[in-house]
Structure formats: C-alpha cells, structure tokens
Amino acid sequence: MVENRGSGTGGGCGSSHTGPRLAMSPEIYTVLEPVHHLLAQVTNAFVARKIAREVGRQITVGTSAERLRHRPTARLTGTMADQIRDPGRWLLGVALPRWGCGYADCESGTIWRTRTACELCAEIVQDKAAARERACRAAAGLCLQHGTRPGPFGRCNDCDLETMAARPADIPARRTVEGPEQGTCAECGARIFMTGPALTDSLCKPCRQELHPDTASAPRTVAVVPAPAQPRTGTPAPVEPVEQPGPRICQGREQGAPCTRETLPLRRLCRRHMVRQIAGVVA
Incomplete structure (x- = not known):
C-alpha cells in the first residue's frame, strides 16, 4: 500500500x-x-x-x-x-x-533480541543517581561517602573508623621457647622433648617401654627397708617383699581374657590399663 x-x-x-x-x-x-x-x-x-x-x-x-x-x-x-x-x-x-546506550541492540534500556534489561544502562542510571546524591550531600555539608555530619574537628567519624580499621595492626613477634626442641610421639601423639632416645625413634618413654621392652631400661628394684627394731616378744617383725627385676605380665583383663602385655615399671598394669584406670574406666 x-x-x-x-x-x-x-x-x-x-x-x-x-x-x-x-x-x-x-x-x-x-x-x-x-x-x-x-x-x-x-x-x-x-x-x-x-x-x-x-x-x-x-x-x-x-x-x-x-x-x-x-x-x-x-x-x-x-x-x-x-x-x-x-x-x-x-x-x-x-x-x-533510538533511546539507549551505545549498544546498538539496546532499546530504551532493554536488549531488543532477548527482552532483558541492559546492564550498561543500569550502571549509567546508578552512576547518575549516585552523582545526584553526592551533590545533595555536598550542598547540605554532609560527608560525601556516608552522608553523616562531620564531628567537632570537621571530619567524618565513619571515615576515621574505616581508616583505623584499614591500618595494619602491630602483631607481636612469636616468642620462641628456650630449651630442647619439642616434637610429637609417633605412637600416642603426646608432646615430648626431642632428647636422648627420642631423637632416633620419636617415641615417648612409656611407648618405648611397651613397644621395645628389650631396649628399654630395666625397671628399678625396690630396696628392702629393714623394719625398726622391736622389743623381743617372741614374734618376728614382718619384712616387706622385695620386687624382683624383670618383665611381669599385666593383671588387667581384655574382653574377659587376661592381658598379655608387660607391666609398667613399679606397676601391676600395662600402659593401656593404667590409662583406663586413671580415666576411671576399669577394664
């Protein structure tokens, strides 16, 4: 037509x-x-x-x-x-x-092909709104960034707080502990000093005695302490038994059966049952 x-x-x-x-x-x-x-x-x-x-x-x-x-x-x-x-x-x-930004497919803030909002136009609108807000704050004598009134010294309190927060804090240097180097027991994870045998096997003394009883030092013996002199009444004074050196078997029980581990020095239980006894769990 x-x-x-x-x-x-x-x-x-x-x-x-x-x-x-x-x-x-x-x-x-x-x-x-x-x-x-x-x-x-x-x-x-x-x-x-x-x-x-x-x-x-x-x-x-x-x-x-x-x-x-x-x-x-x-x-x-x-x-x-x-x-x-x-x-x-x-x-x-x-x-x-055509109304819109420099993008040719923008039609009044909407992408014509996809019918979605134009991100560039949205940014332009936000920038213009922010510029108008800053102009209003400047005319009112407010902080351009926070919109608050300045303090007695003519500075914004919020700006001062942000400046202080951005300033790196003085962190004291970590103190080093004097003495032997510390490490971790390879068996139980306890913190130990890396001295003596621990330098070679990285074990604490209880773990070393349990895992390597042949290389561990022999348990200390209990010396016989003579009883004080008693008046002669015809009954001899009791003598404390002497603990014989050498390995002994733990007196604890494991799932209803006797424990076969060696006891700790001067103890009647092995290391595991001793820990349970201390913790209040009797096997």
Missing part, C-alpha cells in the same frame, strides 16, 4: 511546496501506522518528507520494521494528547529516535 500526500498547499508558515508529491513505501507506511493521526496533522511538506526519510534511513541501516513500529507505539502510550503541541517535531524528536 502506498500513500501519496499532496504538497501543493498547506505548507507551514504560509509557504507552499511545488515539488513532486510525497510517496511512502508500504514498509514505511506500516511503521508509521500507529501515529497516522499525528502524521495527518503535519501540514509542512518538508517535515513530512523528513519523517519518511528518517524511517527509511533506519530501515536501511538494519533496524527492523517491527522495532521501529514499537517505538512510536510505546512512546505515544506514555504521552498525553495535550502534551503533543507540534506533531512533526514530536515524531522526529521523540517517536523515531
């Missing part, structure tokens, strides 16, 4: 156009169909031709007719009829230009 507009009469400002009549292609006519009532009010033939050429130019550079048709439709919906005082200027300045 082609619309021909006569231009011999009705020119703006008393002028008349004597050139050829305006002819619109069907594609341009379809784009301007939502605003035909405004286009009919354009009495200046030059402005009408400029509107048609602008639509044709955008179609030539690759803008789809659907996208061009969407612009005047959406912008006419958000505009009151009494606000459009000059239809020609409104069509050229409001209805047809």
